[in-house]
Amino acid sequence: MSRLNSRHLLGLEEVPKEDLTLILDTAETFREVLDRTIKKVPTLRGITVLNLFYEPSTRTRISFELAEKRLSADIVNFTALTSSVEKGESLRDTVQNIEAMRIDMVVVRHGSPGAPYFLTQCMDANIINAGDGAHEHPTQALLDMFTIRKKYGRLDGLRVVLVGDVKHSRVIRSNVWGLKTMGASVALCGPATLLPYKIEQLGCDVYTNIDEALEGADVVNIMRIQLERQEAGLFPSQREYTNLFGINRERLKRLNKNYTIMHPGPMNRGVEITSDVADSDSSVILDQVTNGQAVRMAVLYLLRGREGEMGE
Amino acid sequence: MMDNGEYDLVIRGGHVIDPALGFGTNAHIFIKEGVIVEVAGDSEAAQKQIETLVADRVVKAEGKIVVPGLIDMHVHLREPGREDEETVESGCRAAAAGGFTSVCCMPNTTPRIDNQETVKFVQDRANNADARVYVVGAITKDIAGKELSEIGDLVKMGAVAITDDGNYVQNPEIMRRALEYAKMFDIPVMQHAEDQYLCDGAVMNESFQSLRLGLKGAPAVAEEIAVLRDIALCRMTGARLHFQHITTRGAVDAIRKAKQEGVKITAEITPHHLVLTDEEIGKQFNTNLRVNPPLRTKRDQAALIEGLVDGTIDCIASDHAPHSAEEKDCEFDKAPPGTTGLETTLGLVKTYIIDRGYLNWADAVKKMTINPARILNLPCGSLAVGSPADITIIDPDKQWAVQADKFRSRSRNSAFIGFKLSGQVYRTILGGRVVFEQ
Numbered sequence: 001m002s003r004l005n006s007r008h009l010l011g012l013e014e015v016p017k018e019d020l021t022l023i024l025d026t027a028e029t030f031r032e033v034l035d036r037t038i039k040k041v042p043t044l045r046g047i048t049v050l051n052l053f054y055e056p057s058t059r060t061r062i063s064f065e066l067a068e069k070r071l072s073a074d075i076v077n078f079t080a081l082t083s084s085v086e087k088g089e090s091l092r093d094t095v096q097n098i099e100a101m102r103i104d105m106v107v108v109r110h111g112s113p114g115a116p117y118f119l120t121q122c123m124d125a126n127i128i129n130a131g132d133g134a135h136e137h138p139t140q141a142l143l144d145m146f147t148i149r150k151k152y153g154r155l156d157g158l159r160v161v162l163v164g165d166v167k168h169s170r171v172i173r174s175n176v177w178g179l180k181t182m183g184a185s186v187a188l189c190g191p192a193t194l195l196p197y198k199i200e201q202l203g204c205d206v207y208t209n210i211d212e213a214l215e216g217a218d219v220v221n222i223m224r225i226q227l228e229r230q231e232a233g234l235f236p237s238q239r240e241y242t243n244l245f246g247i248n249r250e251r252l253k254r255l256n257k258n259y260t261i262m263h264p265g266p267m268n269r270g271v272e273i274t275s276d277v278a279d280s281d282s283s284v285i286l287d288q289v290t291n292g293q294a295v296r297m298a299v300l301y302l303l304r305g306r307e308g309e310m311g312e
Numbered sequence: 313m314m315d316n317g318e319y320d321l322v323i324r325g326g327h328v329i330d331p332a333l334g335f336g337t338n339a340h341i342f343i344k345e346g347v348i349v350e351v352a353g354d355s356e357a358a359q360k361q362i363e364t365l366v367a368d369r370v371v372k373a374e375g376k377i378v379v380p381g382l383i384d385m386h387v388h389l390r391e392p393g394r395e396d397e398e399t400v401e402s403g404c405r406a407a408a409a410g411g412f413t414s415v416c417c418m419p420n421t422t423p424r425i426d427n428q429e430t431v432k433f434v435q436d437r438a439n440n441a442d443a444r445v446y447v448v449g450a451i452t453k454d455i456a457g458k459e460l461s462e463i464g465d466l467v468k469m470g471a472v473a474i475t476d477d478g479n480y481v482q483n484p485e486i487m488r489r490a491l492e493y494a495k496m497f498d499i500p501v502m503q504h505a506e507d508q509y510l511c512d513g514a515v516m517n518e519s520f521q522s523l524r525l526g527l528k529g530a531p532a533v534a535e536e537i538a539v540l541r542d543i544a545l546c547r548m549t550g551a552r553l554h555f556q557h558i559t560t561r562g563a564v565d566a567i568r569k570a571k572q573e574g575v576k577i578t579a580e581i582t583p584h585h586l587v588l589t590d591e592e593i594g595k596q597f598n599t600n601l602r603v604n605p606p607l608r609t610k611r612d613q614a615a616l617i618e619g620l621v622d623g624t625i626d627c628i629a630s631d632h633a634p635h636s637a638e639e640k641d642c643e644f645d646k647a648p649p650g651t652t653g654l655e656t657t658l659g660l661v662k663t664y665i666i667d668r669g670y671l672n673w674a675d676a677v678k679k680m681t682i683n684p685a686r687i688l689n690l691p692c693g694s695l696a697v698g699s700p701a702d703i704t705i706i707d708p709d710k711q712w713a714v715q716a717d718k719f720r721s722r723s724r725n726s727a728f729i730g731f732k733l734s735g736q737v738y739r740t741i742l743g744g745r746v747v748f749e750q
Contacts, residue, residue, distance in 0.1 A: 010595070013524065013595075014595070090641070090642060091642060092641055112644065112646060113644065113645065114525070114595070114596075114597030114643060114644045115643050117596065117597055118597065118643060133526050133527070135527075170526060173524075173526060196522070196523040197518050197519065197522075197523065197529065197531065198519055198520040199523065201520040201523075202520075202523070
């Protein structure tokens, strides 16, 4: 059973506003649970959740694990490095074997776009996408939206700038879909070589000049810039990236008053963000981490949890 | 003039269309010893001649369309090396079921068809098969793009063209030499035109769809650039160059312009690029839609149709690319590129090109018979008296659905499973022998 329009969470592109609102509202309740002495509710008792991670991840995996534990689910962790994937087993076979172990829900991180959808075709469990290639990372965007909404009380009408490697970022894609559905205005900024072809069709304002992008914005969400993009020749050097796109105190002057600094982590301090910005009062980077648990609890609950067991 | 002896087979009363002869009328075709000996208009004399024959030598083609056996100039038969996916025998069965009596097989097998022995091997496998197999040899040894194959040897053994299909001959110096060298033998060089640097790691078209799906895209300009370079080399060398599976507006425009100028180029397109776009991949990430070159945009599709209509595009070829179910049952970016096509091409051309008024039967058939035959110097593609009796009989308005379990091919990776098509093969006749009956 699911209180959402879908029994899986594969991405935010197709999720309607009513579902996004329901997830964010539900997350508020779970956010309160996290401030209690006993941070555990029986919602997913008897439900087995598999964390299926084909790519290395620290914070997303731990955040999901904690969310599952706090909902009283039974948990299995599967990481590609310690599995039979190295022996050449196909994704279908791996997943069907796992299903044979009576798994109810799967949280999947995979390098291939569409891998979570593929899972829905080989098993009956509820599937939650924890990042599939450059496609989507819906719970990250939901926690970003939750964090913004918590501070401003709304998303509608806010101006959010997403800075970094737009071309390869699943976080940016999910944020774009979710924020636009909720009525925020979205701007994208990065080096032209990291802006995907046909980006104008996304319906966002697109900038290659960071100062112009930040003008009049409320929120700036800064993505990690990966060294391998530089090695692939997509920009000349980290130094130049920092000069052109790095967020520092000086650049923040263009933002609206009461602005917010976000970063999904892990940060390259001194590269895409200076330490003083990351650690400033306007930074909600650590709130994002806490809120991530609440949002993931909400998603797990809405897809599978029993009615009336949110922890009252 | 009627032959007085017995005929081996007569095709009675069909609407016979032969674009090579400019022929399009109801007629009977008389076959003896595997050769067409008479094509006669409906007359009392002809009727009498037919009445003397025993029934099993008469194919009743009333209401059907009768055309020269279709030629598919771009097919992967996978033998040697991947007999689990297709063999020469199974591929020819699929060809017959799709109305094709001749196919050209690509050299990217394992081992490659880059030497006489492998050409001979494939030819031997094709003995007694349900279609004629014309072998296309590799331009470069091992399709590595570095050294020319022994092209003279390949031609001597019967190769009708050369290509490194699957790979673009990236080095322009090698391509220049290939064109110069092939010219000595009057064979076309067939090019898979996509700049490899621009397509590195790509699994679909670069477009708003690749942005949505987060998949690495191949830009349309990779094809346009490759085509423009090769047009320049072709103009310089005066050799014959054939562009395989063209997919973009830029390439169609470039080919049109070069043809107007008199450069000796020809081009083919596939049904899947004519019928599907990158929008169809969608969030189902259907791996049967992973093809190379990739499905493009609606704008490109419109250009392909324009090129087909105005003659810029000479041929329709399937690029039949069988893959095992296991290899396609996976993540989109891990699936090998290709869709099968031999058994769906005719129905797709009828449904999406003829029924929509882009081409009439004669012009569509031309692109699958005499045009490829002329490009490759094949002794087929026409119903002229004295030709081998390779004939395809089509039930023009028969409705049918593409079903995976009905394929004769060993593989089922069709992009068109579930499609409802109009127009189906009724009989396929190879050298006077009925090789397929619906």
